Every structure is written in structure tokens, then in C-alpha cells.
Amino acid sequence: xxxxxxxxxxxxxxxxxxxxxxxxxxxxxxxxxxxxxxxxxxxxxxxxxxxxxxxxxxxxxxxxxxxxxxxxxxxxxxxxxxxxxxxxxxxxxxxxxxxxxxxxxxxxxxxxxxxxxxxxxxxxxxxxxxxxxxxxxxxxxxxxxxxxxxxxxxxxxxxxxxxxxxxxxxxxxxxxxxxxxxxxxxxxxxxxxxxxxxxxxxxxxxxxxxxxxxxxxxxxxxxxxxxxxxxxxxxxxxxxxxxxxxxxxxxxxxxxxxxxxxxxxxxxxxxxxxxxxxxxxxxxxxxxxxxxxxxxxxxxxxxxxxxxxxxxxxxxxxxxxxxxxxxxxxxxxxxxxxxxxxxxxxxxxxxxxxxxxxxxxxxxxxxxxxxxxxxxxxxxxxxxxxxxxxxxxxxxxxxxxxxxxxxxxxxxxxxxxxxxxxxxxxxxxxxxxxxxxxxxxxxxxxxxxxxxxxxxxxxxxxxxxxxxxxxxxxxxxxxxxxxxxxxxxxxxxxxxxxxxxxxxxxxxxxxxxxxxxxxxxxxxxxxxxxxxxxxxxxxxxxxxxxxxxxxxxxxxxxxxxxxxxxxxxxxxxxxxxxxxxxxxxxxxxxxxxxxxxxxxxxxx
Amino acid sequence: xxxxxxxxxxxxxxxxxxxxxxxxxxxxxxxxxxxxxxxxxxxxxxxxxxxxxxxxxxxxxxxxxxxxxxxxxxxxxxxxxxxxxxxxxxxxxxxxxxxxxxxxxxxxxxxxxxxxxxxxxxxxxxxxxxxxxxxxxxxxxxxxxxxxxxxxxxxxxxxxxxxxxxxxxxxxxxxxxxxxxxxxxxxxxxxxxxxxxxxxxxxxxxxxxxxxxxxxxxxxxxxxxxxxxxxxxxxxxxxxxxxxxxxxxxxxxxxxxxxxxxxxxxxxxxxxxxxxxxxxxxxxxxxxxxxxxxxxxxxxxxxxxxxxxxxxxxxxxxxxxxxxxxxxxxxxxxxxxxxxxxxxxxxxxxxxxxxxxxxxxxxxxxxxxxxxxxxxx
Ligand SMILES: Nc1nc2c(ncn2[C@@H]2O[C@H](COP(=O)(O)OP(=O)(O)OP(=O)(O)O)[C@@H](O)[C@H]2O)c(=O)[nH]1
Ligand SMILES: C[S@@+](CC[C@H](N)C(=O)[O-])C[C@H]1O[C@@H](n2cnc3c(N)ncnc32)[C@H](O)[C@@H]1O
Ligand code: SF4
Ligand SMILES: [Mg+2]
Numbered sequence: 001x002x003x004x005x006x007x008x009x010x011x012x013x014x015x016x017x018x019x020x021x022x023x024x025x026x027x028x029x030x031x032x033x034x035x036x037x038x039x040x041x042x043x044x045x046x047x048x049x050x051x052x053x054x055x056x057x058x059x060x061x062x063x064x065x066x067x068x069x070x071x072x073x074x075x076x077x078x079x080x081x082x083x084x085x086x087x088x089x090x091x092x093x094x095x096x097x098x099x100x101x102x103x104x105x106x107x108x109x110x111x112x113x114x115x116x117x118x119x120x121x122x123x124x125x126x127x128x129x130x131x132x133x134x135x136x137x138x139x140x141x142x143x144x145x146x147x148x149x150x151x152x153x154x155x156x157x158x159x160x161x162x163x164x165x166x167x168x169x170x171x172x173x174x175x176x177x178x179x180x181x182x183x184x185x186x187x188x189x190x191x192x193x194x195x196x197x198x199x200x201x202x203x204x205x206x207x208x209x210x211x212x213x214x215x216x217x218x219x220x221x222x223x224x225x226x227x228x229x230x231x232x233x234x235x236x237x238x239x240x241x242x243x244x245x246x247x248x249x250x251x252x253x254x255x256x257x258x259x260x261x262x263x264x265x266x267x268x269x270x271x272x273x274x275x276x277x278x279x280x281x282x283x284x285x286x287x288x289x290x291x292x293x294x295x296x297x298x299x300x301x302x303x304x305x306x307x308x309x310x311x312x313x314x315x316x317x318x319x320x321x322x323x324x325x326x327x328x329x330x331x332x333x334x335x336x337x338x339x340x341x342x343x344x345x346x347x348x349x350x351x352x353x354x355x356x357x358x359x360x361x362x363x364x365x366x367x368x369x370x371x372x373x374x375x376x377x378x379x380x381x382x383x384x385x386x387x388x389x390x391x392x393x394x395x396x397x398x399x400x401x402x403x404x405x406x407x408x409x410x411x412x413x414x415x416x417x418x419x420x421x422x423x424x425x426x427x428x429x430x431x432x433x434x435x436x437x438x439x440x441x442x443x444x445x446x447x448x449x450x451x452x453x454x455x456x457x458x459x460x461x462x463x464x465x466x467x468x469x470x471x472x473x474x475x476x477x478x479x480x481x482x483x484x485x486x487x488x489x490x491x492x493x494x495x496x497x498x499x500x501x502x503x504x505x506x507x508x509x510x511x512x513x514x515x516x517x518x519x520x521x522x523x524x525x526x527x528x529x530x531x532x533x534x535x536x537x538x539x540x541x542x543x544x545x546x547x548x549x550x551x552x553x554x555x556x557x558x559x560x561x562x563x564x565x566x567x568x569x570x571x572x573x574x575x576x577x578x579x580x581x582x583x584x585x586x587x588x589x590x591x592x593x594x595x596x597x598x599x600x601x602x603x604x
Numbered sequence: 605x606x607x608x609x610x611x612x613x614x615x616x617x618x619x620x621x622x623x624x625x626x627x628x629x630x631x632x633x634x635x636x637x638x639x640x641x642x643x644x645x646x647x648x649x650x651x652x653x654x655x656x657x658x659x660x661x662x663x664x665x666x667x668x669x670x671x672x673x674x675x676x677x678x679x680x681x682x683x684x685x686x687x688x689x690x691x692x693x694x695x696x697x698x699x700x701x702x703x704x705x706x707x708x709x710x711x712x713x714x715x716x717x718x719x720x721x722x723x724x725x726x727x728x729x730x731x732x733x734x735x736x737x738x739x740x741x742x743x744x745x746x747x748x749x750x751x752x753x754x755x756x757x758x759x760x761x762x763x764x765x766x767x768x769x770x771x772x773x774x775x776x777x778x779x780x781x782x783x784x785x786x787x788x789x790x791x792x793x794x795x796x797x798x799x800x801x802x803x804x805x806x807x808x809x810x811x812x813x814x815x816x817x818x819x820x821x822x823x824x825x826x827x828x829x830x831x832x833x834x835x836x837x838x839x840x841x842x843x844x845x846x847x848x849x850x851x852x853x854x855x856x857x858x859x860x861x862x863x864x865x866x867x868x869x870x871x872x873x874x875x876x877x878x879x880x881x882x883x884x885x886x887x888x889x890x891x892x893x894x895x896x897x898x899x900x901x902x903x904x905x906x907x908x909x910x911x912x913x914x915x916x917x918x919x920x921x922x923x924x925x926x927x928x929x930x931x932x933x934x935x936x937x938x939x940x941x942x943x944x945x946x947x948x949x950x951x952x953x954x955x956x957x958x959x960x961x962x963x964x965x966x967x968x969x970x971x972x973x974x975x976x977x978x979x980x981x
């Protein structure tokens with residue numbers, strides 16, 4: 001592959017959809033039809049290669065694949081396909097993919113219709129000036145209703161659906177027709193082969209075989225092996241040591257030309273060098289203006305992560321660095337807590353994102369972590385006229401010095417079958433929501449609400465799913481900051497405050513939350529030698545309390561000469577177990593209790 | 605003090621709760637067993653010569669030994685290490701008729717105390733426990749022991765699934781009528797690798813929870829104290845010091861003991877070092893190795909100070925008489941446990957209270973710097 005494609009034969013597109021509408025499965029079929037993988041190499045959702053993605057059946061990370069397609073006009077096209085995640089928490093992955101290509105396949109499940117993320121993603125695609133091909137998927141299913149979904153696309157989204165392509169990603173129906181539509185209906189990229197090199201740094205990650213891999217979209221000029229390049233934003237220079245593409249296997253090529261997508265490696269060690277959205281240009285002949293890049297991701301949810309074993313702080317730092325390398329939306333900063341030692345305050349796009357990062361740290365880096373309660377960013381105004389952003393409830397100033405606190409509100413869009421509307425309205429109301437709009441699309445209701453983000457980060461999504469038996473969908477974006485009657489709630493264990501469990505709550509919700517948390521902790525903390533009082537308090541005033549009675553029996557019935565060694569080993573194991581405990585006064589709290597307490601839902 | 609433990613690894617049937625080193629055999633060659641024990645004793649004697657202060661035949665089912673085998677072993681101990689003629693020599697017996705018939709011969713061979721594995725006098729409970737004897741046989745074995753021996757003890761297992769507190773109270777009071785000076789009362793423990801372990805995991809039965817176990821233990825302590833047989837150790841009860849088991853007391857006081865026979869453990873003080881010994885568990889390998897190399901020890905190594913402290917504390921705090929705690933234990937921790945009612949100070953001694961006995965694992969864990977939640981939690 002020493003030739004680059006004439007730019008008019010290139011098609012760069014993203015596959016976007018609501019979660020589970022079948023993007024990755026459709027990508028499988030496109031790859032297979034174009035001969036990217038042989039049948040024996042094929043597996044379901046082949047692009048979801050992370051262990052967690054396969055386990056959960058969701059896409060977390062966007063993937064790019066180059067395909068070769070010979071169309072009816074006899075020409076062979078180069079398709080660069082980007083499979084994107086559907087979950088709202090990974091919207092930043094989607095936004096970067098959209099900014100790197102010219103068209104989108106908008107996949108809608110023929111049995112589900114338009115959902116909240118369908119809307120969110122398609123509007124982003126429109127904002128990026130994309131040509132959009134509506135694709136109605138899963139038509140193999142008996143309950144598929146193509147006509148109804150077409151109507152929905154027209155009514156709710158407002159785009160023409162008369163040319164929508166009905167397909168089945170699973171059984172391969174109409175994949176040919178879709179490939180042809182991509183070639184004929186999507187525009188080629190624009191770019192200048194004779195201009196100096198200008199490429200967009202779309203993504204980067206660490207690959208155990210290739211090292212740090214940089215995904216690029218070439219705008220003008222060429223990228224070649226041996227070329228000295230400059231990262232304009234980071235202001236660093238490197239020499240390209242490999243240029244390649246994914247088919248989805250990685251294949252080394254000589255050069256990437258204008259409009260093309262692919263990867264480069266350049267012996268990069270430091271993550272600082274690879275900022276997504278950066279512009280890559282030629283060192284000797286740099287371009288004048290950098291690309292506008294990407295909007296930085298704005299973390300919505302924060303929590304602190306502390307290593308259960310304090311000697312693993314450095315390991316945690318390195319591990320976060322590695323994750324950050326392939327997840328540009330992860331933010332972190334070192335912090336120290338009196339009770340939990342050194343750790344990191346981390347910012348995430350949402351709760352699922354937070355959960356995924358915690359799980360990856362555990363699995364890929366074998367770290368035992370103590371996370372604190374998820375929290376949002378408050379704006380705190382003190383009586384001396386100062387204001388600051390509050391990322392950690394522990395840093396909340398004393399009530400006497402507080403002028404006011406503002407909290408973030410979001411605009412939420414919820415789509416739900418009619419029968420669950422009542423329950424969902426009640427949920428939004430309980431969470432201090434303000435309804436802005438309620439419209440119907442057939443038998444589905446579309447609800448728009450303003451909600452305090454702090455009421456959402458807890459368990460809103462779980463509740464929404466359980467109330468609607470999984471049928472309602474949800475999307476949100478930051479709306480505004482508003483003053484609120486917010487207080488810091490402390491959790492005390494035998495009178496000692498537990499940093500990790502402190503949280504900022506609305507005064508009207510404090511009792512409910514306090515009671516819930518105390519009850520939950522009572523279930524989670526095992527009996528100990530001493531009685532334990534668990535209390536929730538606001539500024540010294542106790543609002544909830546639970547007691548755990550003292551241990552009554554823990555003795556080995558038989559212990560003679562032959563049992564000593566075995567019993568002693570049990571004791572040693574117990575000491576090991578202590579590493580997974582945190583001590584508050586004379587109370588030991590297992591690390592698992594922190595995690596579970598914070599994952600509480602209303603029902604339990 | 606130096607105890608002498610002989611492990612007899614054979615039983616007539618395997619009980620579903622038992623995790624002892626037990627093997628089932630059609631035929632046991634008593635002579636070959638005896639020869640092997642004798643050779644093993646010679647090996648140990650060459651390395652450890654302190655006179656013996658108690659002897660214990662444990663198992664398995666040592667009442668399956670022939671009285672001749674027992675006698676020959678006792679004679680050999682006397683010949684090598686020597687012992688005073690009034691020391692306690694105990695044999696564990698199962699209450700099957702054939703074995704009870706041998707009591708007189710065992711006495712003849714030198715045994716002066718038997719400890720009988722009654723477990724229960726209630727047939728239903730015996731059936732649940734998978735025992736091959738019934739309540740009648742248990743009664744007969746106990747009364748025969750009472751006639752023949754000045755000292756004897758029997759074991760009961762309680763706090764079994766479905767047993768109510770009231771049932772146990774009645775059963776215990778009945779059993780007390782047959783006791784003579786000593787009883788061991790064990791709450792049923794589910795051990796890994798036993799049949800019961802699987803059954804419980806499968807949900808065939810449900811074990812009493814912590815509170816129920818604590819209630820059982822409390823009423824047991826009450827009844828035994830009221831009957832003049834208070835606890836002197838977590839699960840052991842005696843009418844007076846004379847009836848307490850000298851051999852077992854020596855374990856709890858962390859004295860030396862020689863262990864021979866398959867799977868036996870020992871603790872020997874040699875040149876100021878405390879040595880832990882462990883014999884190979886498999887009877888055939890044990891026999892073969894001793895024939896070939898004179899011993900079948902899998903372990904013979906010094907314990908460091910920390911380990912000794914752990915063991916000493918673990919054992920000593922099982923005793924109502926308490927112990928002198930090592931200097932390395934933080935005084936503040938001891939004070940806390942006294943304040944919270946787990947321990948009592950008595951001059952130089954620290955003694956567990958009833959609550960301290962019931963929470964022995966947690967007490968030891970706490971003193972040794974572990975968590976105050978036991979590993980089992
Ligand atoms: N019957 C049928 N099932 C399909 C079809 N396409 C996808 N599915 C199923 O729908 C589920 C979700 O498919 P994915 O391809 O993982 O969906 P996705 O949109 O990539 O999901 P996220 O990446 O998590 O947003 C899987 O169980 C697929 O097997 C189809 O055409 N027909
Ligand atoms: C070394 S055992 C064997 C004694 C003898 N072979 C017998 O079974 O009668 C001594 C005692 O430990 C007790 N024991 C054994 N396993 C037990 C368990 N899992 N739970 C409670 N007590 C147990 C029984 O009371 C038994 O009598
Ligand atoms: S409990 Fe006694 S008889 Fe039953 S298997 Fe164990 S040692 Fe043998
Ligand atoms: Mg996917």
C-alpha cells in the first residue's frame with residue numbers, strides 16, 4: 001500500500017445510535033462484507049476488544065477501521081468507519097469521532113424507535129455538518145416496525161427518513177444496499193494534497209505491542225515513516241517510526257494522505273505529548289494555523305480514589321496516567337485525606353464512566369481502591385466575598401462563613417413508554433426536578449426536566465431503569481448553576497467522622513439520605529468486639545443513627561496440640577485481611593463497605 | 605512438662621463433620637504399627653530426652669488398638685524417657701460395644717483415663733452426626749468406664765442444626781448424671797473438606813447463627829457452673845483441678861509435647877529453641893519412611909519469637925486460669941479489653957471473662973494487632 005487513495009474515493013463516517021441499537025453488530029457486517037476479516041476471525045462485536053466491553057456487551061471506546069469497497073460504479077472506495085459508544089457517559093468519545101469525519105450512519109432499532117441518545121447523538125452530528133444516512137436496524141425481528149420508526153425520525157428528529165436503509169446487522173439483510181448508500185450518499189473529505197502536513201490527533205492509547213498509538217485524521221499533505229513531526233499544542237517534536245491502519249488488524253502502510261485515517265507511532269513515552277484534538281504538522285514546514293481541535297471534556301461527577309494499601313499511591317498515579325492515555329475524558333489530581341491518606345480526586349463524565357474506571361484500575365492494574373461518594377462541583381461563596389469551586393465535600397467551609405452555595409442543574413431528556421410516565425414524573429419530582437416539557441411521539445412520551453445534578457449522580461439512572469423496566473432512556477447536558485439550600489452531611493462512626501462518606505445534600509433530602517446511608521452501613525459493617533454507633537450529622541446535629549451490637553461469639557471450639565499451627569495461620573490471614581480495612585477509632589470498616597454503601601439505591 | 609501424643613489414624617467409619625487425620629482400613633497390622641511407633645520413638649529420643657509428664661492416645665479411634673499395642677508403647681516410653689508412676693495416661697475411645705469391652709484390658713496395659721466420644725445420647729442426633737453407635741451403647745460405654753477408671757471424660761457435640769436451646773438444656777442435664785468429674789462440650793463446627801461442609805453449602809441444613817451460638821454457649825456455662833463442673837477451658841469442664849486433663853492443660857500452657865504417629869504435631873524445646881514438628885499424614889508413607897530413614901517428619905524447625913508469642917497467647921487465653929501476657933503486647937490494648945469486659949486482671953495474670961472466652965479469636969486477633977473482626981467474618 002504505497003499509494004494513497006484519491007480523495008474523492010474516501011468516505012469517513014461514524015456509526016451513531018442509542019445504546020444497544022446495534023452499532024457494533026452492524027460494524028461487524030460491514031467489515032465482513034468488505035473482507036476486512038475472514039469468517040474464522042470474525043466474532044460478535046469484533047471491535048469491542050476490551051475485556052470489560054465484551055463482558056458488559058457495550059462499547060466504551062470508539063474504534064476506527066479502514067475498509068475497501070468496490071461499488072456498482074466499478075470504483076474501489078476507501079471507507080473509514082468509526083464505531084462509537086452509545087452510553088451517555090461516553091459522549092466525549094462520540095464527539096471526537098464526529099469531528100473527525102464527514103458523515104454518520106444513524107442507527108435506530110426498529111423495535112425500539114428513537115431514544116434519548118439517538119437524539120443527542122444525531123444533533124451533534126448535525127452540528128458537525130454531517131451528511132446522515134438513517135439506518136433502521138434489527139428488521140429481522142418480528143416486532144420490527146420500519147414505517148413507524150421512519151415517521152418517528154421525521155417527527156422527532158426532523159430529518160428526512162424516506163431514504164432510510166432498513167437492515168439487519170445480525171442476519172446481514174440489506175448490507176449491500178447500505179454499503180452502496182455510503183459510497184453514493186456520503187461526501188468525500190476535503191483536503192489539499194499539495195499543502196504542508198496537517199493532521200488531527202483523534203485519539204491515543206497504549207498497545208502492548210505497538211507502544212503508544214496515535215489515531216490521526218489527515219487533513220492536508222502526508223504522514224510518512226521517518227518524517228519529523230510537530231505536535232502544535234504540546235509544542236513537541238517527534239519522528240514517526242510507523243504508519244499504519246486498522247483493518248481491524250493493524251497493518252503497516254507507507255503513507256497516509258489527505259482525507260485518510262490511520263495511526264502513527266513515534267516512540268512517545270509521555271502522555272503529555274498526546275493531547276486529543278492537537279494538530280500534527282511537519283517539523284520543517286509547519287502549517288500556519290492549527291485546527292480548532294476538540295472542545296475539552298467537562299467532568300460532571302467527581303470522586304476520590306485512595307489505594308487501600310497506602311504504599312500503592314505511586315502505582316495508582318502511574319495507572320491513572322496509563323488510563324488517561326486512552327481516555328481523554330478522565331481527569332485527576334492528587335489529594336490527601338486525613339483518614340485515607342494520599343489519593344486522587346478524579347473527574348468523570350458520569351457514573352458509568354466512574355464505575356468503568358474503577359473496575360479497570362482493579363482489573364488491569366490490580367489495585368484495591370477506596371472510592372469516596374460521588375459528588376458534583378459546587379460554587380461556594382463565603383462571607384468575606386470570596387468564591388471557589390468545591391470538588392470535595394470535605395473542603396466545605398464552616399456554615400458560619402458561608403454566604404451561599406450554587407449547584408449545577410442539568411437539562412434531562414427522558415423518553416419512555418406511556419405506562420411508566422407516572423412513575424418517572426414522581427421520580428423527577430422527588431429529585432427536585434422542574435418540568436419544562438412533555439410531548440408525545442406515538443405512544444412514547446418525551447419528558448424534559450431541569451434537575452439538580454447532585455440528585456442524578458446518586459442512583460437516578462438505576463431508578464429510572466427500574467421504574468421503566470429498562471424501557472426509558474435518558475440523556476442530559478449541563479444547564480446552569482443555581483443557588484440551593486445545600487448542607488454538608490457527615491457520617492460518624494463511634495463519633496469519628498468518616499471523610500470518604502461525607503456528602504453535600506439538599507436540606508430537604510438530608511434526612512432521607514442520612515437514614516438510608518446509616519441503614520446501609522449497618523448491613524455492611526460486620527459486628528466487632530465493640531458496639532458501633534453509625535450517625536449521620538449536619539453541623540453537629542445528628543439526623544440519623546443506627547447501632548451495631550458487639551460481637552457475641554467467635555471462638556474455635558476445639559484447639560489441642562495438633563491444631564496450633566493451623567489456628568495460628570488463620571490469625572496471620574486475619575492480619576492480612578486488616579490491610580483491606582480502614583480504622584476509625586476502634587472500628588474497622590472493610591473497604592467493600594465503602595464501595596457498597598455508595599452504590600445504594602432507594603429500595604435497599 | 606512434656607506431654608506425649610500418639611496418633612492412631614484409623615476409624616471404623618468416617619464421621620461427616622470430622623476433619624482429623626483419619627483413614628479407613630479393612631485390616632490393620634497391629635504388629636507393624638507397633639514396630640513403626642517404636643522406631644519413631646527411638647528417633648525422637650535421640651534428639652529429645654526430657655522425661656514425660658502425660659501420655660495421650662488420640663485419633664482416629666485409638667480404642668481400635670489392641671491392648672498389647674498400647675501396653676508396649678507405654679512400656680517403651682517408660683524405658684526411653686521414663687515417667688513417674690502416677691502420670692495421666694489417656695486413651696480416646698469410641699462408645700461401640702466391642703471397644704468398651706476392652707476397657708479393663710486397656711487399664712491392665714497402663715491406661716488410667718478414657719475420653720469417650722459420646723457426642724450425644726439422643727439417637728436422632730447421633731444419626732444426624734453419622735455416628736455408628738446409639739444412645740444405649742453410649743450409656744453402656746460410659747457406665748463401664750465409670751466402673752473401671754477413676755477418671756474418665758466424655759465428649760458431646762451441641763448447637764447442631766435444628767437443636768433447640770431447650771432440647772440442649774434437657775440433654776445436657778441428663779448427660780450430667782453420667783459424668784464423673786470431666787466433660788468436653790463442643791459446638792458443632794463445619795470444617796472445610798468434610799461431608800458437612802458440602803451439605804451446608806448445598807443448603808441441606810442451616811447452622812445456628814452467631815447469636816444462637818452465643819445463647820447456647822451461655823446456657824452451657826450456666827448449667828455447668830451450677831452443676832459444680834465449671835469450664836476451665838473454652839470447651840472443657842471439670843469438677844476440680846484433679847479431674848482437669850493434665851495432658852491437654854499442658855498444650856494450653858504451651859508446654860512441650862512429643863507427637864508421633866501419622867499427622868501428629870509436636871513442640872519441643874531443644875537448646876533453648878522451640879521446635880515445631882509434624883509427621884507425614886499418610887499411614888503408608890509414614891510406615892515406609894520410618895522403615896527406610898528412621899522417621900517421617902515433614903517438619904522439624906525452630907519457631908521464631910513472634911510465632912511463639914502468637915501460639916502462647918492463642919493457647920493460654922483459652923484457659924480460665926489465664927496467663928501472664930508477653931511484654932510485647934500493648935498495655936493499652938489489654939486495658940481496653942478489660943474495660944470492655946473481655947479480660948480481667950488478677951495480679952500478674954490476665955484472665956478471659958466468660959465473654960472473653962466466647963470471643964477468644966477476636967480477643968487474640970486484637971491483642972496481636974490484627975483487626976478486631978475475625979477472619980471468618
Ligand atoms: N435481532 C437482532 N439483534 C441485533 C441486531 N443488531 C444487534 N443486535 C443485538 O443487539 C444487542 C446490542 O448490539 P451491539 O451491536 O452491541 O449494540 P451497540 O449499539 O454497539 O451498543 P453500545 O456500543 O453499547 O452502545 C446485541 O445483543 C446484538 O446481538 C439485529 O440486526 N437483529
Ligand atoms: C479427636 S476427636 C475423635 C474422638 C473419637 N474418634 C470419636 O469420634 O469419638 C475428639 C472429639 O472432637 C469432637 N469433634 C470432632 N470434630 C468436631 C467438629 N467438627 N465439631 C465439633 N466437635 C468435633 C468430637 O466431640 C470428638 O469426640
Ligand atoms: S469423629 Fe472420631 S470416629 Fe469419627 S471419623 Fe473422626 S476420629 Fe473417627
Ligand atoms: Mg457498540
